[in-house]
Amino acid sequence: MTLSQQLPLSQPVLPSHQLDGSVLPALRQSLLTWYRQAGRELPWRSQQDPYAIWVSEIMLQQTQVKTVIPYYHRWLQQFPTIATLAIADQQQVLKVWQGLGYYARARNLHRAAQVIMQQHQGQFPDQLPAILALPGIGRSTAGGILSAAFHQAWPILDGNVQRVLARLVALPCPPRQALNALWQLSAQLLDAQHPRDFNQALMDLGATVCTPQQPTCQNCPWQPHCQAYDQGMQSSLPMREPTVPLPHKTIGVAVIWNDQGQVLIDRRRQSGLLGGLWEFPGGKVEVGETVVECIVREIQEELGIEIAVAQHLVTIDHAYTHFRVTLVVHCCRHIAGTPQPLACDEVRWVTLEELDQFPFPKANVQIIEALHSHPPT
DNA sequence: TAATCGTGGCA
């Protein structure tokens, strides 16, 4: 054993991913002081309505503040209370959410509003078990709501907090492999006298100072305590998961016109990708198959109708979280048969003017834009 | 436990 590895028994040394409890007051105080001076002013911070705070927490899952803000205002204008949300139609709910992504969040908000009306007399619950029981709310969102709306001292652990804490203790593995330790850290650090401001401050620190790229450590209240900074590791922490290459699919898509000047759209099933949204029908181009052959086959299989594939309309590249797609869109003509919802929840013939009443995913909005700029001949 | 689930912005 070298001299540097000999440690005094009277002063036990913590593993590198834990904190010395004696620094907690200084960490809390410096963060709260920084927050009062440099914290962001955000719409949901200026009021106390648990419903509005809940909506913001759900919208902010995996989504940046700048993206959320216009959606947040539109949502509260459309659904100002839990009761108005509960009685709304799901299509109306998804339409307001259109473009924000992760559409299960909107479906779960809608369902949870109905649960609150039925089981909590329309009042958002203020106890952890009841909040966790609502669809779409996990441990971190529950902590965010309880601290922000009810001033209860529950910890949070979103992406910002994971990054801040991983740097603070120079976490020697990707955060996902140490969630238990990070939750303990978040709970240990939390200022029980100021849970709302502390949690908000922790997220602001991650969003504005302890950023993923080029953190501005000179502005950080925790720089004197940061093990990553001390080791010059702030740019390479937190450690990353090994990345797998995204698979790619080519999808043949049909814009099918009938003799009444209407196009055919279908509503996707509730579960899975883009659940509950509308789309132009189509499917994956198989090996050894042309796009035109694919479109004819898919429309026969999924809608039970016969079509004639006409001119190419547009090709759209789009990246989802776990794969990329190329949509090759053709105009088509309805030949025979009544469309049936064989692989979807619903099918409808609609005019071009009616399309904007339905919630569509982004790639399909691009198809609609192409239709408007290249109307059928 | 690990895969699934959108979109926008940035380098």
Place this chain on the structure above:
DNA sequence: TTGCCAAGATT
């Protein structure tokens, strides 16, 4: 153009 990542939850 590509990769990475953002106020995570669900199954």
